[in-house]
Amino acid sequence: MHIGIDVGGTNTDAVLMEGTSVLASVKRSTSADVTSGIVAAIESLRADRPFEGSDIAAVMIGTTHFINALVQARNLAPTAALRLGLPATRALPPLIDWPGELRQAISARTYLAHGGYEFDGRPISPLDADELRRHAADMAANGIRSVAISSVFSPVNHDLELTAADIVREELGDGAAISLSHEIGRIGLLERENATVINAALRELAVEIVDGLSSAVRAQGIAAPIFLSQNDGTLMDEEFVRRYPVATFASGPTNSMRGAAATSGLVDCAVVDVGGTTADIGLLVNGFPRETSTEVTVAGVRTNFRMPDVLSLGIGGGSHVHEATREVGPTSVGYRLTAEALVFGGSTLTATDIAVAAGRVDIGDADRVRHIDRGFALSVIDRIAERVAEAVDRMRTSAAPIPVVAVGGGSILLPDVLPIFGEVQRPDNYAVANAIGASIAQVGGEIDKVVAVDPGRRDAILDDVRQEAVDKAIAAGATPKSVQIVDFDEVPLPYLPGNATRVRAKAVGDLDMSR
Known part of the structure; x- marks a missing residue:
């Protein structure tokens, strides 16, 4: 048996799997510290389907820890960006397109040095070891603990990045975290460099988070290896996460799409994953999420690492409903849904309240939304369907018919028939498809x-x-x-x-x- 866990902004979902069969599934509110929510989910699984720690062969986790840290500009390490390319690239120095707040959050230092290659491997200029030592000494003097090294066309030849890393490590000590661009991003200097700097800034947090996740799982008597899911739907072990935390950024939508493929049996379709905060729309191609072919902007920074092509709408079960306009979102009560929604005794009108008032689901105390006009509730549901249909239409590349699969606990907001696309498929265990996707990665x-x-x-x-x-x-x-x-x-x-x-x-x- 193995366990799949997906941590969302509102809910933490977990499944106990045997092969591709779901033995038990749970949905719990995400905790403020995230880790305790994972512990609660595992305990709930054990209560539903008792198991011994030795029965578990592996634990797969998808988490929002790292993307949240970047977006909120918190818990980031003092980071330096070192580029090898002089005399070329001087016109556009590192971090030139970064938001000021984020540069300040990582105490950014930038350096240009000689080196780099042409596309065919011809050197731009030789590496200058003394120059690199001077830069490293300045990093140490300014409290830099994490370094991102990028060389022009390093995906063609990465030797200079490796050499520069050795020189910098000699000056800063073995405790310095060094990220190399050829291991992070694709062809395209600025975007690859940006992705590497983000990775470097998250390295210290990655150690803390991985240790926390490991402790939470071990506390349940589970000694099995722990894996985290990547942006492309594949897995990485704990040591890989410590080195490449940036690879987890889009694991949530990816897990949902992979789970949709597994539960629906479809390998080519549109997937609408409606959670508590957002609705993520993507396309499955041969059972895997279609990857974006352009740069991806994360927290205002252009990057080019592997990311699924996902369109996100601010529509979820916890989204605020604006009575005057009948629009939903983008603001949301998030993981506080069970405390703030009307049906749970709160005072905020959410999309979940609308779903109950419209008769689409029976959760909480329906008497608390009796005052909501059914016609109003249905009109809000119709508006959600229109916006989702428009988003799916934007994602597809041809006018050919395409099946639509709805997953996630918030998919109760979608009607059974979607404008333009027809019937919406909801496979078994659709509410925890994201955790299933993590478990089968x-x-x-x-x-x-x-x-x-x-x-x-x-x-x-x-x-x-x-x-x-x-x-x-x-x-x-x-x-x-x-x-x-x-x-x-x-x-x-x-x-x-x-x-x-x-x-x-x-x-x-x-x-x-x-x-």
């Missing part, structure tokens, strides 16, 4: 690089890239025989010499429990 590896495709060697070069992705998935813990390529892109770059081609390969396999 696989292990992946991705390669994104620019290669020179020599005439007559195209197939061999592309096969090498595919094999790199497969090897990366196996190294991450996938069962070798289960690994397969699930996504492959090949884009010629005519503006660069030497038959340059950008190649991206993604491999995915089942988690090897024996390891």
